[in-house]
Amino acid sequence: TRTHDIVIVGGGSGGIALAASLLRRQANLDIAIIEPSDQHYYQPAWTLVGAGEFDVASSVKTMHAVMPNPVKWIKSAVTSFAPDESTLSCENGEVVQYQQLIVAAGLTLLWDAIPGLVETLGKNGVTSNYRADLAPYTWECVQATRSGTALFTQPMVPIKCAGAPQKALYLSAAHWQKKGILGNIHIEFHNAGGALFSVPDFIPNLQAQMASYSAQVNLGSTLVAVDGVAKKAWFESKDADGNVQRVEKSFDMLHVVPPQKPHRFIKEGPLANADGWVEVDNATLQHPRFANVFGLGDCMSAPNSKTAAAIRKQVVILAENLLALRAGKPMPMKYDGYSACPITVGHHKLILAEFGYNGVLMPTFGKDPTPPRAIGWYMKKYLFPWLYWNLMLKGREWFARPKKPAVK
């Protein structure tokens, strides 16, 4: 058994940002990050990669390069938790003991939940911006499609960046519009959920964007199977009487966002809630049953929208609360559910959806955040990636402090 003061599971957006943030507050902390991957990704860029607007190589750095100094990197995957003993086990056989544990392991993309999908991803016009190796193929498909049918899918939420499935549609359609071939391409959006977006205030403008590209929106329509060679996809929906209807669609291009679930090692372990997410208090991010455990980012149960922008705020709250706990003081900060989804509705047009728990609007800029603006596009393309690598992952967070901090 090896021992560390603070153990973080996952070296993604949340894990790295939190370690950096804690070390800025207290440089002598003994922190270990358990992370099996050699690569760290800035996933929000993949939407732009799929539109030929961002180099995929700039969305990835080595894990070594982003690991804050002096964090100890345990290069393995966690397999199980024993919170009563404050230990966890890793795939490499190591048992690690902690004073405090933060789980920031992200979520699982279920590519194989859709029969026929895995065999055809990356060929036959079937693609997804949800993987670094496939996002460049989205751009190839967009350029190769000059007529026919283009289908875009969204699974049931929660998913990471719930706006990303429709961002892929808007940016593809904007390219076809620019080339003067939009009229030759029939576009459909198939969303397993019942609304275009979780926050109602943004829906009218999003519907208007769909209409401007003549895209047909199918709500409650779930992708259930793909045959890439035959270029066919099958969707299921329920009619008014609850009977399942299955429809077959031919396509020239298919952009798929896979179903997303908690990781199995979390879901089947003692830290999970009934749905399989790391159970946390929505305000403090502390586990309700194990006081020395916290959840951060996509893997945890708080009902915020799962984005890196949300993590930017959660990190400050968690770092402050964790250090207070270590000092035997009351936890000073509460998370309001802030999240942001920059919805690229066209080239140089972006709706910056910022909101908290229960869909409360939390705009940083302007009185009405719902219309598309050009400034948001430049922020998404140039400013946000820079902020991510140079501020968020370095624990420089003056920009991330909640507006009304320290609810005691």
Ligand code: FAD
């Ligand atoms: P991740 O960054 O996914 O990291 C999880 C880490 O845990 C990984 O490194 C993984 O290897 C590791 N791990 C997994 N299993 C184990 C294990 N057993 N043991 C140890 N470690 C493990 N967010 C925005 O804010 N704005 C956007 O515009 C935006 N657009 C997006 C577009 C796309 C296409 C995608 C895919 C995502 C987008 N996001 C966006 C969402 C954002 O990228 C995620 O919400 C964020 O990266 C989640 O961070 P995380 O630390 O929770 O998980």
